[in-house]
Amino acid sequence: MATIPGNPRGSYLLVARTTATQDIHIGRLGSLPMEPGFYVYSGSAFGPGGVDARVRRHLRGDKRLHWHIDYLLAVSDEIDAWYVTGARRECEHARGLAEAGGKVHLAGFGASDCACTSHLLYFDEPETIDRFIAANHLRRFEQQSTKRDETTTV
Numbered sequence: 453m454a455t456i457p458g459n460p461r462g463s464y465l466l467v468a469r470t471t472a473t474q475d476i477h478i479g480r481l482g483s484l485p486m487e488p489g490f491y492v493y494s495g496s497a498f499g500p501g502g503v504d505a506r507v508r509r510h511l512r513g514d515k516r517l518h519w520h521i522d523y524l525l526a527v528s529d530e531i532d533a534w535y536v537t538g539a540r541r542e543c544e545h546a547r548g549l550a551e552a553g554g555k556v557h558l559a560g561f562g563a564s565d566c567a568c569t570s571h572l573l574y575f576d577e578p579e580t581i582d583r584f585i586a587a588n589h590l591r592r593f594e595q596q597s598t599k600r601d602e603t604t605t606v
């Protein structure tokens with residue numbers, strides 16, 4: 453059942469909280485030196501299933517690692533998702549998060565097809581992220597990650 457009725461296309465943010473201090477290998481991109489804190493990933497989904505199908509996939513624990521973000525989510529403790537329907541805003545969001553103080557820990561992350569430095573920004577506290585979400589009218593994706601609860605059928 454869809455969490456967002458009508459499967460609209462749109463843009464989303466994934467906020468991954470981590471307590472880990474470790475380097476994780478992101479496919480061929482290189483190593484992400486992870487610190488405890490919050491990693492915000494900016495993406496968009498304009499395929500048939502829209503933002504609902506894409507975010508659900510991100511929140512699922514049992515999947516093959518395909519996108520850069522999959523590697524990070526696999527070692528995150530908690531993932532929150534936010535979205536906005538309509539025009540593609542992933543690059544605008546990535547720029548805005550960087551301007552708000554988000555740090556780039558691995559250049560090129562999620563930004564293979566655009567001119568952004570990175571679509572992944574690091575924050576050591578959540579307040580700036582919360583303000584950004586409110587200011588950009590992002591809505592909460594009402595489904596929790598199934599990372600630690602694999603009983604959900606897909």
Ligand SMILES: [Zn+2]
Nearest residue numbers: 543566567568
């Ligand atoms: Zn971009």
